[in-house]
Amino acid sequence: MVLESISGFYSKLIEDGTERSKDKRESELIKLWNKSFLTLSLLFFLIAVYDLFWISSLICYSFFLLSVFFCYIIFTDLKFNALAQTFTYLLLSFVFFYLSSHTGLESGIIFYYIPLVLSLTIFFDIKKNSKGAALIFFFVLFEVFFEIFFDLGTDSPWPMKKNHIFLESMIGSFSMVFWLTHFLLRRQVILIKYYKERTEKRIEEVNADIDKLKLVKDLAEQGSVYFLSKFKSLHPYFCDRLVEIQPTIVASEMEFCAYIKLGFSTKEIAVATRSSVRSVEGKKYRIRKKYNISEKIDIYVWMTNL
Secondary structure, eight states: OHHHHHHHHHHHHHTTTGGGOSSHHHHHHHHHHHHHHHHHHHHHHHHHHHHHHHSOHHHHHHHHHHHHHHHHHHTSGGGGOHHHHHHHHHHHHHHHHHHHHHHOGGGOGGGGHHHHHHTHHHHSOTTTOHHHHHHHHHHHHHHHHHHHHSOGGGGOSOGGGHHHHHHHHHHHHHHHHHHHHHHHHHHHHHHHHHHHHHHHHHHHHHHHHHHHHHHHHHHHHHTOTTHHHHHHHHOHHHHHHHHHHOTTOOHHHHHHHHHHHTTOOHHHHHHHHTOOHHHHHHHHHHHHHHTTOOTTSOHHHHHHHO
16 A cells, blocks of 8 residues: 555656646656656755764755755756756755865865766757856856865865765765766667657558559559549648639549649550540640640649649
8 A cells, every 4th residue: 555655656756747748758758857856856865864974964954955956846847947947057056066165175075066067968958048058057167166276175174074075975976977877878768769659650651651652543544433532632732732723623634633743644644544645635735724834844843843
């Protein structure tokens, strides 16, 4: 019962926001985002617990607040908001700067900037929010240079615990890099799967169209009474354009235009319709006149481009 409740809560958590997706690909990416934010929230929570027992309450509270914040993001539309994304990055960089300035460079908290900057290219839509990305990048750059040249943490209140902080920073920052790598690989898998399915579907549609075209051509060669109706289902736009340009067109003329559209030569049309070559040439002339097609223009090209 407990496991079912946990499983149901997890599913609800992961699927939050998928109702606004337009297709399967976008839905899967939203799920991946939610899983990633949940993982990041748990990572920060574990760091907070470690800090509580081994280092200090200040660092513990900082990472605990980050954990709660990322968990909150999952339940809201903030993950889709460009301004909120910019604020999140600035908040993370400020927290890392604040902690590093209190513990010094030897603590290794500066390493957290590595996954922070790397994630910009993954989570941030740089094309749509280039100003936000530039702001974050230069803000992080300023913080890093400031910490390197003005090591404010030389008088750290936890000199005996710097080894613990350094170990935590290395594990935490590399865990985030691993998390980013996993996210990137999973996203590529989703995209490859989506485009593979779409390509296969397109190939099926093309094969179906080829089969339909073959059927229409067979009906045309046989001079079947079903030829025109099947042709209309295959090329509805072509038939609509013929009527639009010349509303007085009759079924026999449209059928003749269909033969030309399919690329039948004069002789092939004559055989299919059991007419003489001269009769077919006369029909071509009347079609040219009806649609005001110049003698300089190839009637087959005109029909193809219609």
